[in-house]
Amino acid sequence: MPEQKTPQDLQAIIEDIHRELTPRLGEGKVADYIPQLARVNPEHFGMAIVTTDGQVHRVGDAEVPFSIQSVSKVFTLTLALGKHGENIWHRVGREPSGSAFNSIVQLEQEGGKPRNPFINAGAITISDLILAGHTPRELIGEIVQFVRYLADDDAIVIDHEVARSETATGFRNFALANFMRSFGRLDHPVEHVLGVYFHHCALSMTCSQLAKAGLFLAAGGTNPLSGHSVVSRQRARRINALMLTCGHYDGSGDFAYRVGLPGKSGVGGGILAVAPGKASVAVWSPGLNENGNSLLGSLALEMLAARTGWSVFGS
Ligand SMILES: NC(=O)CC[C@H](N)C(=O)O
Structure with a gap:
């Protein structure tokens, strides 16, 4: 699998993922212990990728704000x-x-x-x-x-x-x-x-905004789009390490096994994932799995990592 994907490749990949997951939209269980989250339509699905060289790719409800919760x-x-x-x-x-x-x-x-x-x-x-x-x-x-x-x-x-x-x-x-x-x-x-x-x-963000907010983690501590310097290279690496090992609670091992990217989930159904050196990815699908992580969001990231070769453990 080639290391670098062209913009056309990436857009096609996320459109394919969206299409393949469409029959499953609504799967999982929306968090209902926060009444305001229980009211969210479980069939939303959005994904945004922002690459370190400045490409932005979106699919589905990538511009719809959602509750980022633990992200x-x-x-x-x-x-x-x-x-x-x-x-x-x-x-x-x-x-x-x-x-x-x-x-x-x-x-x-x-x-x-x-x-x-x-x-x-x-x-x-x-x-x-x-x-x-x-x-x-x-x-x-x-x-x-x-x-x-x-x-x-x-x-x-x-x-x-x-x-x-x-x-x-x-x-x-x-x-x-x-x-x-x-x-x-x-x-x-x-x-x-x-x-x-x-x-x-209760911060409310779209997938596009969330992917941009996480871009500094994919780019050694500085957001390459805005030029905003956030943390040192070492600190970005360390935050990524914590996301990989702890970002999905007791589903962290499974997420690392299936996706192989630092990630942080929230009970609103959002996940921020970081492909170091390559891209920041945000996905949103409100239905959760038994660990409280987005069911289809995790699956979408698993498909993305497989198709891009972006896993930190090798392509
Ligand atoms: N996993 C989550 O997203 C939990 C955050 C939520 N605000 C809570 O405290 O329960």
């Missing part, structure tokens, strides 16, 4: 590394959890220190870390600005209905945060920390 944890982790550097690892680990995204079991055994920044407890810890010196409202504004800078797109906003919906029903996350607080592992009031967490999860 946002990549951006808050990046922000936390920028503010606190490697010190964040005193507060959160970097090992796969092997358990569900909202599991509480390990937290007790491990003294309230979450396994990684992508499970809920870890992302809540990251929210607490980046709250230092800010009000929740200021920090939420800063996160939105940061994501706009990454994607070079000022139209990106938070869906406040989704944030409200999750605030009203996020009992599990309140439990996780209170549990960590009981171990003395949060510096700020639980309501403040979760206010930040629920709002960054």
Whole structure:
């Protein structure tokens, strides 16, 4: 399989993937524990690829905004590394959890220190870390600005209905945060920390915007379209490593096996995948598999990786 795909090849590949998956649209289970997400039409499907040399390819609902949910944890982790550097690892680990995204079991055994920044407890810890010196409202504004800078797109906003919906029903996350607080592992009031967490999860983005926002990870830390420098080459590599090992919760091994790309999923049905040196890819299909990862989104990325030879483990 040739290393470089022409623009025509890539567009044809994603159109084929879309066509082949069309009979299956609606498969999987839409997240219903956040009432506002339960209302999303399960038959949406969108995909966008942005290559490091500036091509943009889209198919299906690539321009329809959706709730990025846990995909946002990549951006808050990046922000936390920028503010606190490697010190964040005193507060959160970097090992796969092997358990569900909202599991509480390990937290007790491990003294309230979450396994990684992508499970809920870890992302809540990251929210607490980046709250230092800010009000929740200021920090939420800063996160939105940061994501706009990454994607070079000022139209990106938070869906406040989704944030409200999750605030009203996020009992599990309140439990996780209170549990960590009981171990003395949060510096700020639980309501403040979760206010930040629920709002960054409620960022609403299209596949095109999401692929652009992740492009710095495919291009050694700088977005080649905007020229915006985000992180060092080493840091981009390390964030990709965390996405590969932890980005799909206890489905991370399966995703690495099938797709072979660093990726981060969200319960809104979005996945951001990174083909280092080549492209950033966002896919959206709301139906989830048993691990809470997009069922058809994972399949679409598996097909894409197979047809492009982009797996980090070789073509
Ligand atoms: N996996 C996810 O996308 C989970 C994010 C969601 N906001 C939650 O905390 O439950």
